[in-house]
Amino acid sequence: MDYKHLLFIALISLIACCTIMALIWLWAKKIKNAGVVDVFWALNFPVITLITFFLSNGFEPRKLIICSIFLLAELRLGIHLWQRVICHLSEEEGRYQQLRKEWGDKANRNFFVFFQFQAISNVLLAVPLFIITANPSTQISILEYIGIAIWAISFFGEMIADRQLATFKKDPKNKGKVCDTGLWYYSRHPNYFFEWLTWMAYFIFALASPCGILAIISPAIILYLLTKVTGVPNNEEQNLRSKPEAYKKYQQTTSAFFPWGKKDGKGKR
Known part of the structure; x- marks a missing residue:
């Protein structure tokens, strides 16, 4: 394995992702919506995939397999996030509004650093x-076949979880309620769980x-980002602000990340 060539591919990918995120930061600054970073965090991966496919020198069929599933998963996620964000492009998501308030006059500078860290995480x-x-x-x-099988489970699991939540939110009757049906019955964040499982497959x-x-x-x-940084914690804080009583009850009975059976409200299953 040519490690120098691998580092070269990683460096080209890093330059591309950092450049994209710098441009997206300028756009986000103009429209005052840092939420667009989520969309382009996902869409940076297809860019890396194309760079890697054309520059790497491994076995072609293997390259085609891994690049295809990598591209498919991240394009689906990017398109899903775009559809979610584009619906309220003029209204920044609550978690980013909160960061903007906490950072005050340093918000734009801090968001630039945040966007660049997202680019670095893409490459890592x-x-x-x-x-x-x-x-x-x-x-x-056989390990590669197992990886593909786990990837398929995680891909469809995340897609189903996203669709179930989107359908729930579209129903006016569910305003102020918590989605606790389907995969959301077993986990408060099944979409995050299956996203993590995708990376386990890789x-x-x-x-x-x-x-x-x-x-x-x-x-x-x-796993660290989703459970400790930008995923579960920020999402939970936002849900507790928007529907405190309903979400507290949901927290008491439902696993935060890994799909599991319901608890009785006192921490017992």
């Missing part, structure tokens, strides 16, 4: 892609390649 999370596409082996391993796929163990960085970072 793409480590499995870099490793897999550099693998010259002409044999497809990690398992990468284990069949030289130095594949390094790909653990992706699901580890995603």
Whole structure:
């Protein structure tokens, strides 16, 4: 495996993502809506995928497989986020409004740094892609087939969770209520869980390649971000502000991340 070539691909990807995020920051500053960063965080991955596909020198069929599923998953997520954000482009999401209030006069500067960190995270999370596409082996391993199977489960799981929530929100009767049906019955954030599972699939796929163990960085970072930083915590805070009583009851009975059975409200299942 040519490590210098891998670093070259990662560097080109980083330059591309940082440039895109700088331009998106200028747009977000103009429209006063930092929420667009979520959309382009997802859409940066297709850019990395194309760069990697054309510059990497691994086994072509393997490259085609991993780049195809990587591209499909992130395009779906990007389009889903775009549809969500574009509906209220003039109204910034609550979590970003809160950050803007906390940062005050330094908001624009801090958002620029935040956007650039998003670009850096894009490249770090793409480590499995870099490793897999550099693998010259002409044999497809059982681990790679397992990775594809887990990816399929996570892809459809996340898509179903997103659609269930969107359908729930469209119904005027559900205003002020909490979505606790379908996959949302088992987890307060099933979409985040399946997003993490997608990255676990890439990690398992990468284990069949030289130095594949390094790909653990992706699901580890995603798990940390989703459960401790920008995912669950911010979403929970926003839900507690918008529907405090209903969401507190939901928290008492439903797992925060991993799908699980209901609790009795006293912490027991």
